[in-house]
Each structure stands twice: as C-alpha cells, then as structure tokens.
Amino acid sequence: MKFRNLSLLILLLIASRAWTMDPHREITFDDIFRKQVFSERSVSGLRSMNDGSHYTVLVGGNILKYNYRTGDLAEILFSMDQLDWPGDGNISGYEFTQDDKKILLAADRERIYRHSYRANYYVYDLETRSAIFLSEKGKQQLGTFSPDGSKVAFVRENNLYIFDLETRTEQQLTFDGEQNKIINGAPDWVYEEEFALSEGFQWSPDSKMIAYYRTDETRVRQFSMTTYGNLYPDSYSFKYPKAGEQNAIVSIRVHHLLDDRDVEMDIGEETDQYIPRIKWTKRPDELSIMRLNRLQNKFDLLLADAATGESKVILTEDNEYFIKEASDDLVVYLDNGQHFIYRSEKSGFLHFYLYDMDGNKIGPITHGDWDVIDFLGMDEKRGYMYFTSYEESSVRSTVYRIRPDGTGKEKVSEKPGWNTAEFSKTFDYYIHTHSSVTTPNYITLHNAKGKLISVLEDNARLKENARVYGLPEKELFTITTPEGVELNAYMYKPKRFREEGEYPLMIHVYGGPESQEVQDKWGTSPWFYLLLEKGYVIACVDNRGTDGKGEAFRKSTYMQLGKLEVEDQIAAAKYLGSLPYVDASRIGITGGSYGGYMTSLCMTKGADVFKLGIAISPVTNWRYYDTIYTERFMRTPQENPDGYDLNSPVHYADRLKGKFLLIHGMADDNVHFQNSVDFAEALIQAGKKFDMMFYPDQSHGIYKRGAGIHLRTLTTDYVLENL
Secondary structure: OHHHHHHHHHHHHHHHHHHHOOOOOOOOHHHHHOOOOOOOOOOOOOEEOOOOOEEEEEEOOEEEEEEOOOOOEEEEEEOHHHOOOOOOOOEEEEEEOOOOOEEEEEEEEEEOOOOOEEEEEEEEEOOOOEEEEOOOOOOEEEEEEOOOOOEEEEEEOOEEEEEEOOOOEEEEOOOOOEOOOEEEOOOOHHHHHHOOOOOOEEEOOOOOEEEEEEEEOOOOOEEEEEEOOOOOOEEEEEEOOEOOOOOOEEEEEEEEOOOOEEEEOOOOOOOOEEEEEEEEOOOOOEEEEEEEEOOOOEEEEEEEEOOOOOEEEEEEEEOOOOOOOOOOOOEEEOOOOOEEEEEEOOOOOOEEEEEEOOOOEEEEOOOOOOOEEEEEEEEOOOOEEEEEEOOOOOOOEEEEEEOOOOOOOEEOOOOOOEEEEEEOOOOOEEEEEEEEOOEEEEEEEEEOOOOEEEEEEOOHHHHHHHHHOOOOOOEEEEEEOOOOOEEEEEEEOOOOOOOOOOEEEEEEOOOOOOOOOOOOOOOOOHHHHHHHHOOOEEEEEEOOOOOOOHHHHHOOOOOOOOHHHHHHHHHHHHHHHOOOOEEEEEEEEEEEOHHHHHHHHHHHHOOOOOOEEEEEOOOOOHHHOEHHHHHHHHOOOOOOHHHHHOOOHHHHHHHOOOEEEEEEEOOOOOOOOHHHHHHHHHHHHOOOOOEEEEEOOOOOOOOHHHHHHHHHHHHHHHHHHHO
C-alpha cells in the first residue's frame, strides 16, 4: 500500500513538472547573432527592367532575370565568373541602359559615409558578353548611364567626368574639385545625411546636358577624428557644419556637352540656404530647383532655363514650424509636361496636390485626417498614381491608387498590416510586400489587376522557427498619458509568461522627430528576443513628435527637442510599471542615436522611474549636431539657447541614479564621440558612478570587425546583472 502511494506521488510530480515545463526550444545568443534563426528575408537587389516584362534580382553577385508574367527564371543575365576582375569582384549595385542591352556594374565597394561609396565600375554588354573597365585612374562615385546609353557620368576626387562608350575615352568636365574645399557632382556630408541626397548630378532627358551641384566647403569648419591601428594614430578630417555654424555655399550648374560649356542657374542672391533637390521636368531644357531657407520653413520651387540660367519661382509655401523633409517625391512631374504633383502639409495632414506648370493649384488629389506615406509611381497609360498612406490606422500602411484629379480611388493591398509595392516600368505588374505582427515579410508578384502570379518569399523558415522557439507575439496597444495624449505602443510578454508574475521591463526607445517604431509589422530587434527568453517584458512607445498622426502631433516638439518626448516616455514607463505583472522597481530603457539621447535624458530627468539605462551613440548636446537636422527642429542656438541647453542630458548629470552604460564608436562621423566624452565628464564632475564602453575606429552603427557581437554580448550581460 505504501509502495503504491509512493508511485502515485512520483507520477503526480512528473506530470506536474511536465505541465509547467516549456516545450519550446531555448533562444540562445548564438541562435540570434550567429545562426540568425530570426532573420527576416526579403528579395535583394530587385528592380524592373525597362521592357516592363522582366525584373531582376542580385544574388551572390549574379544578376538573375525573371519573367513578370509567370514569375519564372528566364536566364542568368550576368555571373561574376564571366569576367576577370582586377578587384575582389564583389558586386554591390547595377543599372541598365534604357534599352536593357548594357549593365553598369559597381564592384569592390569602399564606403565613404552612410550612403556614399567609391567603386570600380564596369559596363557589361549583354549582346557581346564583354565588359569595359570604366577607369584605371582610381575608384569612382555615382556611376550613371546617360539616357541614350552612350556614356557614363561619374565623380572622382571631387570632379565630374564622362566616359564615352563608343570611343572609350574619358572627359573631365570640372577641374576645381579638391578635398575639403570644392565638390562637383556629389553632395557634401550634411546634404547626404540629412536630405538623403544620394547623387549630385542628373543627366538631361536628351543626354546632351548634365545638371550638377557645385559645393564650396571653404567656410565650413573642419571636424577631425583620430583613427588607431598604426604606430602613430592617424587623423581623419572632414567638413561638418554644426548647429549655428556656417554651411557650404551650393550653386547649380548645367554642363552642355555639345559645346563644352557651363551655365550657372539663378537660385537667388542668398547663399545661406539649401537646395535639397534638382530635377529635369518633362519639357526640353527645363530644370526644376527646390529651394529651402536656412530655417527650412519656406519652400520655393524654381524653373530654370538650362541654356541661359534664368529662373522663376512658380510655387512658394511657408510653414509655422518647418517643411517636412524634402525627398525625391516632394515634386513629381507628369509625362504630359503640363502638370506636377506636390506633397504638402497645408491641411494639417500630409497630402498630394495637383498643379499646372505655372504653379496654379488645380486641387487636392488626396484628402482626409490622415497622412500619405510614400509616392509609389505614376501609371501614365492608365492614368493612376500609386501611394501608401495611414488612412486605415496610424500604425498601418495601405497601398492605394487614385487618378490625379482625385477620383477613382481604390485599395490595392487587402491584408491589414504594413504594405508596400514596387511596380514594373510599364505598371503591368507589381511586387507586393506585406507584414503584420503575426506575419513576417510575405512577398508576392501580381499583375495590374491584382491577380497573384507567384510567391517570391514567404519566410516559412522564420515562421517555423518562431513556432519551435515559442517566440511571443507582438501586442499593439495605446497608452493615454496624464495630459490626455494617446501614444502608440507595442509589447512582448516573456516566454513562460504568467499573469501573476512580476517581470522586469526593458523599454526600447528611438523617439526622434518624424520617426516611427510602433507599426503593425513583424518583429523587433533580435536582441530583445534573447531578453524574452530570460524573462523580461519588452515594450516600445512612440512619443510625441513621431509620425503617423498628422502635423500637430509630429511638430509638437518644435524648438524643444527632448522635452515632451521624455515626459511621454516617463509617463508610459509609470503606466507600464502599474501593470500587475510588471515589477515597477526593475524598469530599464535603451536606444541608439536619438534613442541614446532619449535614454540619457530618461536616466537623468526620469531617474526615479528607471533603474537601468544603456545609451548607444547618443547626442548629448544639440549644439554638437549638424545644421540641417538640428535647426529644422530647433532653429539655431543663437535664436533658441534655452531649447538647446534645457534639453541636454549634460545639464542633468547630477540627477543620475541607477545603473548607466554609455557606449560610443570613436570614429562616428555622424554623432561625434565628443557627445559621450562631454557627458562622461559631466557625470564625473557630479560624482556619479557609471559604466562606459568605447569602440575604436567604429562608426555610428558599431558593427565592423565583430564589434556588433561584442556590443550585444556586453549589453546582454549588463541587463542580466543589473536588472
């Protein structure tokens, strides 16, 4: 009898343990960062060929050609082993001529800044299966075919060149280019970073002219960074205009190839201004020039005569705060040459408007209490423009099409979540990407009527790994602050979650103006998956100043970056700490770049709420950041000294409590290491204990030569030991 009772007890204990054990596989550091079991796949290097019937993808240095109609592989257009490369042969980009007979290949890429790079360029002839090496005089930037495919323009050592493919001769167009003085045909650091200006020249549609930027950096102060590894460390210097300091002087010129002459375009007498974009219109010899004043609250659209340089302003818009960031689709010219589409916040929400070429507004194309997101293209043949918007939700993107007169609006994407599309050149086909909190990237090919042709990527492996490892699902919700402000948020509850538990909370923050972290799409930083395994709640909140909710919400932080954002993050942390399953005494926060700035402020201004903070590459004083970004939201330090000083974590160093880890790359060309050095000095002078990790020769992203793995090992241990 005793034996039987003992056996029953053992069976009950085994059953009880089996019931509480998690049947899912444990998430490990190696799984995430070395095996990358949670990496989300996309289709890389995808682009439509100009025939509109085929698209290509870049896979392992090979360019594969697919048929839009069937989704099948048509042929391998190019393979690396077909050529004798002088370099390592690593292809990073390519471009077709308009007749699809030649490919411009960029290989042996050498990074300059965030977007810019030098490369060896080759022109590969698909008919002869032969290649031309563009130049043996050094790597080039921005290689671009002329529209007729007879020439390639490029920049080398700050000068603009063309290479004639028929004569195989190189012609230098500018001669005054010099490092840290004059740049021809390429943007300077601040235009590249803050206007996302990837090129500094444009071919005219008839291939007879090249419009280009000439940037005089002479008056811009130089910033130097020390790089290590040699017996005597090197110093790298470049022109970086900090808030309130002098910018470069930009002029726009047109080079006429037939008579080898330059004509300077009239952009006004003011030199302290910005030219965020130039673009040829659909009319011969007419160049449009987009102009912003230094405060970026006045926008002018100019039309210039390429032959004479004479210009006229056809559109002006003023804004109480600032004009939303200029981009390639700010102005879109229609093929009829009589109209253009302009994007504006004049209604309080971002929408598209139709204008004639004299600058007369014909009417709104879109309207409503929601923002458009992206312009996806204009199908001139069918008379529809395609775009994405927040119409359904401030955390969802939906693809629509509409006629330029505002009629015929139709939804293209069907599933709720985050949607976008890439169209063939003829708009007969499109590739649709959908994601949601329950679905990783699902990439499909459709015809113009929406019929599914094939599935290009279903991320089945990722979905299976999420199931096997028991990856918790992202939950979207809103938080209402004591001020009555509604904030979008997401949360992951840890594996083996129990409602009656008390879990530590780690908040991920970015929070910068016009950004958005909370979206109805798959995933978060894979690092947080590891913390979910270790029993942490993960949350993220989009504070005031972020995108998706119209101009008033987006621009509420104007002149006071950091103030309202930190108030919102503190209020959100207090709310999350009040949840029955969150331990309010164990709340941490982390972020990089603007998120590092927010983390630093939260650990000082919000020191009583947060027990731990990890700030990566933070701005700690807006006086140290660049003119274009900072002054757009803050004006200059001379005009707004309190806005700069009262929102700098350096001035609140004496309030720091809890465990704080400060991380920065010492060769960060974007947010300079100077920011963390000054903050560290302020903390030292305040007698505060903190931890710091600096990464030699690492830029803003801290990822080269194994630094990314080291950083995540460090931050994981820091959280586990201190929260």
